[in-house]
Amino acid sequence: MMPDEGATVRRRKDDHLDLCIQGDVAFKTRSTLLSQVDLIHDALPEISFDQVDSSVEIMGRRLSAPILVAAMTGGTRRAQRINRDLARAAQQLGLGLGFGSQRVQLLNGNTLGFQVRDLAPDILVLGNIGIVQARGASTDQLEEMLALSGADALCVHLNPAMELVQRGGDRDFRGGLDTLARLRESLSMPLVVKETGCGLSRSVGQRLSDLGMQWVDVSGAGGTSWVGVETLCNPGASSPGPAFWDWGIPTAASLLQLDGLPLRKIATGGVYNGLDAARALALGASAVGIARPLLVAQNSGGAEGVQHRLELMISELRMAMLLTGCKTVRDLASQPLVLGAELAAWAPPRSQISSRIQGMRRGP
Numbered sequence: 301m302m303p304d305e306g307a308t309v310r311r312r313k314d315d316h317l318d319l320c321i322q323g324d325v326a327f328k329t330r331s332t333l334l335s336q337v338d339l340i341h342d343a344l345p346e347i348s349f350d351q352v353d354s355s356v357e358i359m360g361r362r363l364s365a366p367i368l369v370a371a372m373t374g375g376t377r378r379a380q381r382i383n384r385d386l387a388r389a390a391q392q393l394g395l396g397l398g399f400g401s402q403r404v405q406l407l408n409g410n411t412l413g414f415q416v417r418d419l420a421p422d423i424l425v426l427g428n429i430g431i432v433q434a435r436g437a438s439t440d441q442l443e444e445m446l447a448l449s450g451a452d453a454l455c456v457h458l459n460p461a462m463e464l465v466q467r468g469g470d471r472d473f474r475g476g477l478d479t480l481a482r483l484r485e486s487l488s489m490p491l492v493v494k495e496t497g498c499g500l501s502r503s504v505g506q507r508l509s510d511l512g513m514q515w516v517d518v519s520g521a522g523g524t525s526w527v528g529v530e531t532l533c534n535p536g537a538s539s540p541g542p543a544f545w546d547w548g549i550p551t552a553a554s555l556l557q558l559d560g561l562p563l564r565k566i567a568t569g570g571v572y573n574g575l576d577a578a579r580a581l582a583l584g585a586s587a588v589g590i591a592r593p594l595l596v597a598q599n600s601g602g603a604e605g606v607q608h609r610l611e612l613m614i615s616e617l618r619m620a621m622l623l624t625g626c627k628t629v630r631d632l633a634s635q636p637l638v639l640g641a642e643l644a645a646w647a648p649p650r651s652q653i654s655s656r657i658q659g660m661r662r663g664p
């Protein structure tokens with residue numbers, strides 16, 4: 301490690317938080333394509349709202365709804381305050397929580413913001429590290445990092461587009477699959493391969509399932525653009541960032557791309573309300589993740605602000621379930637669908653979902 305590498309990482313994290321709270325870092329023209337999924341209204345649902353059961357079991361933990369606070373931060377005092385508010389809200393509602401990259405913990409043992417079990421003893425907690433850092437770390441180092449932060453699983457994030465735009469970012473992505481294969485063999489807890497806003501293609505999904513990987517987070521395009529965040533961090537005429545601001549596979553398209561592969565999917569990336577969550581679950585996701593809107597809610601309203609945002613999302617999801625006649629989350633995965641043509645174009649040939657597609661919609 302260079303002597304000031306930890307400080308550089310911490311400073312950059314701080315800039316990221318400021319930009320994500322204040323800046324315009326959404327995709328500009330690309331959407332999640334979740335609006336191209338029509339769930340079919342059931343005017344005679346024969347279910348009481350109280351009977352709708354949104355709970356699920358994920359990686360051995362029961363969640364009141366299939367919603368995770370997606371990976372954001374850690375490693376500074378400010379990040380610690382944020383993560384503790386996120387943890388309070390997640391514990392209160394029985395949802396999952398992802399830590400942001402634990403690179404600084406790996407570099408110098410800094411656990412600020414990565415210890416929340418005193419506040420959140422019961423929830424699913426996901427640790428996080430970048431694939432390049434995972435490549436350079438031994439499995440024992442990662443196990444120790446996860447044990448110190450009370451995590452139940454490790455997300456290994458993939459972010460090549462963002463790294464290429466970042467000044468001084470990683471340029472060498474060789475050895476990613478070998479690293480995942482090693483961790484798959486040797487890590488004692490579940491592994492989630494996670495994008496960070498550019499989505500996972502069928503080819504990547506195929507390579508991951510060939511390795512025996514079980515969990516992915518598609519983290520697709522249409523929500524926060526990390527190329528956008530890095531572009532704003534380093535503005536200038538010589539940046540490739542503006543050309544790639546909208547790069548990536550939309551979240552709904554990525555779910556479709558992975559259809560039929562033996563992978564359990566988390567859908568993060570622009571999934572900002574419970575109806576979009578229901579659409580993602582109907583496309584085969586086991587859970588959804590939400591990141592930036594919760595950072596904004598925490599900034600203005602602390603743990604309570606986060607809790608209110610998530611309560612609304614849970615009740616919207618339950619409403620979508622009732623209005624499609626679904627008593628359980630599992631029922632959503634067998635719902636008939638009408639898809640927009642732009643989204644349907646991403647479906648692989650002979651996909652399993654195709655038997656559930658009742659119709660195609662033209663236009664937006």
Ligand SMILES: Cc1cc2nc3c(=O)[nH]c(=O)nc-3n(C[C@H](O)[C@H](O)[C@H](O)COP(=O)(O)O)c2cc1C
Nearest residue numbers: 370371372400401457496519523524569570591592
């Ligand atoms: C402030 C911030 C920091 C993030 N840091 C990480 C990270 O360290 N590791 C990671 O896997 N994803 C990270 N992400 C990406 C999110 O987990 C998510 O994949 C992406 O922002 C898209 O979701 P959204 O549209 O709900 O924001 C971060 C997101 C935000 C907003």
